[in-house]
Amino acid sequence: MIDTPGFNDTNGTEVDEYNLTLIEETRKSLPYLSGIIIVANGALPRLGVSFKNFLHLLHQVWPNDLLNKIVYQSARNATTVPLVIAFWPFDNNTLDLYGDYDGTLIGSGTYTTSFLGYGTALNLVQSASQYVSITSNHLPLNSRSFTIEAWIYLTSSTANDYGIFSQCPSTSANLCFDFMTRTNRLYCAIYTNGTQGATLMTINTWYHVACVYDMITQTQSVWLNGVLDGSSSATAYQDASGTTTIGAIYNSSSTVCFNGRIDQVRYESIAKTASEILNDATLYVYYSFDSSSLIDNGPNGINGTSFGNVTFTAGVVNEAARFSSGPYLYYTYSPFYFLGINNHPFSISLWVQPMKNYTESTLVFVHKLSGWCVHFLVINSTGSLKACLWNGGNVILSGPILPLNSWTHIGYTYSAINGIQLYINGTLYSTTGSITFSASGVPMNIILGSDKGFTYCAPGYGSSFTGTMDEFYLYSRELSASEIQTLSNP
Structure with missing residues (x-):
């Protein structure tokens, strides 16, 4: 009970x-x-x-x-x-993670590096008729709500269609479901009841895409990077036997394939809410540190690795990670593609508790394997918090002195329009105003609790952190003031 x-x-x-x-x-x-x-x-x-x-x-x-x-x-x-979940990570195969809806690769598609930095994505060429066919079991889309999500990367621009996900045994009323790009916009349709997205997509860019059908309201909608991009009315899909395809829209007369990369395809037999889709698209990592773990509690499975003895203790919410002047959290790969893109928005939220005494110490360090690096959040020798960025020179925004042995919530958001906005305990403390972000151009790494000795990186000091961290979030968008306020009141 x-x-x-x-x-x-x-x-x-x-x-x-x-x-x-x-x-x-x-x-x-x-x-x-x-x-x-x-x-x-x-x-x-x-x-x-x-x-x-x-x-x-x-x-x-x-x-x-x-x-x-x-x-x-x-x-x-x-x-x-009934809840039905299927997930195809495309890590060198076309298997469903849960074993129910395994696919078969048609046309010898290949695998390439995933946007996550680990695993692979499926690379498809339209002219070679490459796609995934799922015939192991029938995936139930009929007479129910559902959500289909994927990450896509177009490698060519066209006025034609590129198939993402389909179940279309017959081009008849309510017996054909297609999710695709059409004229470089998202398009989702149950037979002729189609929903066109408003936003033009560009090539060589990763996008989170979703199609949602809500049987209760009889509406279908398309979502781009977590934001509603189009919606319309539609009668529920009815077929209970058709073959599902990924990377193609398919019916008895034609197959229209995708051209580019597809990754992390997910089906759930619910109509996800706007907040759920936004989280799936933009919550990049979340470490609760509960159960003495560095497991990512967000949607992407970007688990951390500890160097040295990162321990765990009571935190703001359940457990927190304790850093004792040497240990840190890092990755053996580069998972943060968006931190390598000029002016790409992002947000960081975490709780920190400095201990012992004030020394130069790093909270969040961003770097590529060689060269470009910035101490995004760092404490100086007097205990003052600094939020930093690079725009061809050091950008340093001053925060308050963090109290020793007490918890402080830090929110750091960035967009080209608003620049850095630094929040302390849910309240805006300081801002740079509009500034550019000159990124490295490649996927980035993050280190929590250290800079691995790269103290020369902007702002020119750092070193290891002694203290405790809890509830670390990284988003690939600029959070609002109210969202930061919510995170500061767990």
């Missing part, structure tokens, strides 16, 4: 406890559920990213027939639908 205060069941009755029938067969405990959501007689409310990642783990541990007892309970409707 778990407490679920304030949640209404499918009959509209507020409940406090539900019997976890889901786990009777396994007798496993589910601490992630306690006080947050419920699983009850196969009903589950709408969830955020962290729990959906936990569901993915369940799928790997438990038989599919048991997992299929889990269903989402939409806050907008009393009807429950």
